[in-house]
Amino acid sequence: MSDSGTLKIAVCDDEQAQRRQLQFLIDKILPGSQVDLYESGEDFLNSFRPGVYDLIFMDILMPGMGGVDATTKIRSIDASVPIAFATSSKDYAMEGYKNRVIRYLMKPFDPTEISEVLTLAGQMKGGQGGVTVRINGKDMNFSYEKICYVEQNTHTLYLHMANGAVLQLTGKLDDIEAQTPDDTFMRSHKSFLVNIAHVKSVDKDLQMFVMKDGDTVHIRRESMREAARMLAEYTMASL
Incomplete structure (x- = not known):
């Protein structure tokens, strides 16, 4: 190496x-x-x-x-x-x-x-295999599977974790997206990045991902077909 x-x-x-x-x-x-x-x-x-x-x-x-x-x-x-x-x-x-x-x-x-x-x-x-963010002046790494979705509100990011915790930090969603693999993470909206592994279904009427923990995440109208395709292919590949 x-x-x-x-x-x-x-x-x-x-x-x-x-x-x-x-x-x-x-x-x-x-x-x-x-x-x-x-x-x-x-x-x-x-x-x-x-x-x-x-x-x-x-x-x-x-x-x-x-x-x-x-x-x-x-x-x-x-x-x-x-x-x-x-x-x-x-x-x-x-x-x-x-x-x-x-x-x-x-x-x-x-x-x-x-x-x-x-x-x-x-x-x-480096054995990280995840997303690195800076929280309270310290770099922290979270493996992909632990992140359900990330939300941006102005300059604040909210990392919704698989254990139910919500981590808050200052940053840009673009920077988080650049660290994630294309096959499991989708930028469903300018303010949301979703881990397809934690998605239960797509609600086409409300234009939302329904997450396995019950949360819902907005999907922009033009991305609905892509959202349904990604979930279907991820589900089939996981069988």
Whole structure:
């Protein structure tokens, strides 16, 4: 493993230009990180060993073994390595849920999104695997599964926790969202970020998530279909 300030990263993509762009962005955002490039799923799996990489960027559509099949094989021997799907289509959401990818990256790559993924992988490497916030001048980390949803009211954030506690702090919901994986957290409204794992149902009439603890969380009208899709796919993948 690399030291705490850098990451050991694999980029698997059949297009040389995409591999080079990702390598350039990683070198710029996180100098000193080791980046290994692979041009096929078969090529990557031939050299992959559990515990070697802190993060894998996996292209979905490749000749021969595609990214979904490669990721399924990776998960059969390494359940925890962070994997980000790189794609030009979100048609593979279900496969992402099944294989627990931390982010979908749409091509061409957005440097801000790459930076967020690197930050997330760094947190997971540090054994945190959650959201880090500053409360009373002290950084605190909360694992994803302990957070039901986060609400923003002006400059105040309210973290609604699985144990019933509500933590209050100053901050921006955007900063919390950037630390959470796309497959389980949804920005249902400008003021709400929801952990789908804690959702019981979607009330289409009231445009709300009904949480397992009885709370309700507002969903903007244009996000209703996405909310229903995410819950359905998460539920199916959890069966």
